[in-house]
Amino acid sequence: MRVKICGITQPEQGKAIATEGATALGFICVPSSPRYVSAAQIRAVVTQLPENIDNIGVFANSTVDEIAQTVADSGLTGVQLHGDESTDFCYQVRQSLPKVEIIKALRIRSLEDFELAATYTTSVNTLLLDAYHPQQLGGTGKTLDWNMLQQFSPSCPWFLAGGLTPDNIVEALNQVQPSGIDLSSGVERAPGDKDLDKVAQLFARLRAKTQLDG
């Protein structure tokens, strides 16, 4: 299973989190976020990492040109579209960046949103489900209804996000089997400042669960 830790701002923390076992790091490219990092800051982290780590930039309602420029300047290997991007827009980003993983994040309120999610599967590589918040786009710490997610089975890989922590990750994974998980505020001391003890606790619990599951 892929494990993405999002909201990285500091090279040393990025390196330590990759060493713990993260398969992907996320960088917030949304200027209004307290976790925002510039392309130069992303590059400073990425150059410290092993090549097998996925480096995902999180954008919301940016233009194709802005996204492509940030990817070129930073060394990102993936793009997460976390705003109100249409299927056509996602397809344009995919055409413009054929070597980059395109992830569409959807903020889920009800079962009907699963139908909307299904319409994106031919325009992107991967889906990501986050919890809906009326004022904030992401990094809210709000969880999804995991029981409802048992009915979600898209035709492409998907990440479970939204309020995951070392304390609730086993309960979540006992109910749903995503291709990957994505954590941000659940493993930080303050926005953009990751708590390496919480990150270590997360990987310890994931390893214990894998051993139990066989």
Ligand SMILES: O=C(O)c1ccccc1N[C@@H]1O[C@H](COP(=O)(O)O)[C@@H](O)[C@H]1O
């Ligand atoms: O983290 C942010 O500040 C952010 C800003 C704008 C869009 C997305 C953002 N974060 C994404 O939110 C989810 C879930 O975060 P959490 O675990 O509930 O704190 C995650 O995918 C982040 O990439």
